[in-house]
Amino acid sequence: MDEVRVVVAHSERTTLRVGDTFLKVDADDANLEVEVEAIGLAPVPTPEILWRKPHVLALAAVPGTALGVLGRPSPASPDAWAAAGAAVRKLHEAPLPPWSAPSNDEIVAGLDRECDWLIANDVLPADLVTRNRELAELVFRPWTPVFAHGDLQITHIFTERDEVTGIIDWSEASQGDPLNDLAVLTLGHEECLDDLLAGYGTDVDVEVIQAWWSLRSLKAARWLIEHGFDPNTPGAEFDVLRARM
Structure with a gap:
């Protein structure tokens, strides 16, 4: 008999797996609509939608294996990372979706709130937060929006035989900054960036990707802590911030 496995669970969202079916339960139904x-x-390859009801979405499992997990070396080959880069480039060249990403002003305001919270609550040393906030400033440059995944974590791209078989978790898709997708995918896996960019196939500003690593880690910290995750585990967000020093 298939067992129910909890993939992720917090106050905003829960994902369960039963056999080859994933059930996503979201407090905000708009996320599932997106x-x-x-x-x-x-x-690009995506999960098959089995059915949809208010606050619940059933998806078929995609074949293959995720590129890796945060905090551990990626088991995927350089060719698999290059294939992921090619898939992301194909997504970025597609017609824009109808949803807009936050503006630079909105991102700045949110980032500054999180930095203030990290310092005020002694979560991280002030000099570490300040230095990464300075590095993150490179993100705020003119950029052309693309069809962005928006939450392209390493666990969200699956490959098999060095080909992309599925990209999952699309609730944050929008018109976004292409380098944010590339940064989120390589967060904590800097050693895989060259292989990813080889498949992406165009010149990008690596310093902006590195700036997104700082921004993403600073902004995510409070949410992770408040939802039962630990950004201080080896290789995770706090190590990413320390590495930027």
Whole structure:
């Protein structure tokens, strides 16, 4: 008999796996609406939608294995990372989706709130927060929006025989900064960036990707802590911030 496995669970969202079916339960039904529409628009392999009800989405499992997990070396080959880069480039060249990403002003305001919280609550040393906030400033430059995944974590791209078999978790898809997708995918896996960019196939500003590593880690810290995750585990967000020093 298939067992129910909890993939992720917190106050905003829970994902369960039963056999080859994933059930996503989201407190904000709009997130699932975005995911359904994005899956239909994305020109890359995505999960099959089995059914949809208010606050619940059933998806079929995608074949293959995730590129890795945060905090551990990626088991994927350089060719698999290059294939992921090619898939991300294909997504970024697709027609824009209808949802806009936050503006630079909104991102700055949110980032500064999180930095103030990290320092005020002695979560991280002030000099570490300040230095990474300075590095993150490179993100705020003119950029052309693309069809962005928005949460392209290393666990969200699956490959098999060095080919991409599925990209999952589309609830944050929007018109976004392409380098944010590349940064999120390589967060904590800097050694894989060259292989990813070899498949992506165009010149990018690596310093901006590194700036996104700082920004993402600073902004995510409080949410992770408040939802039962530890950004201080080896190789995770706090190590990413320390490495930027």
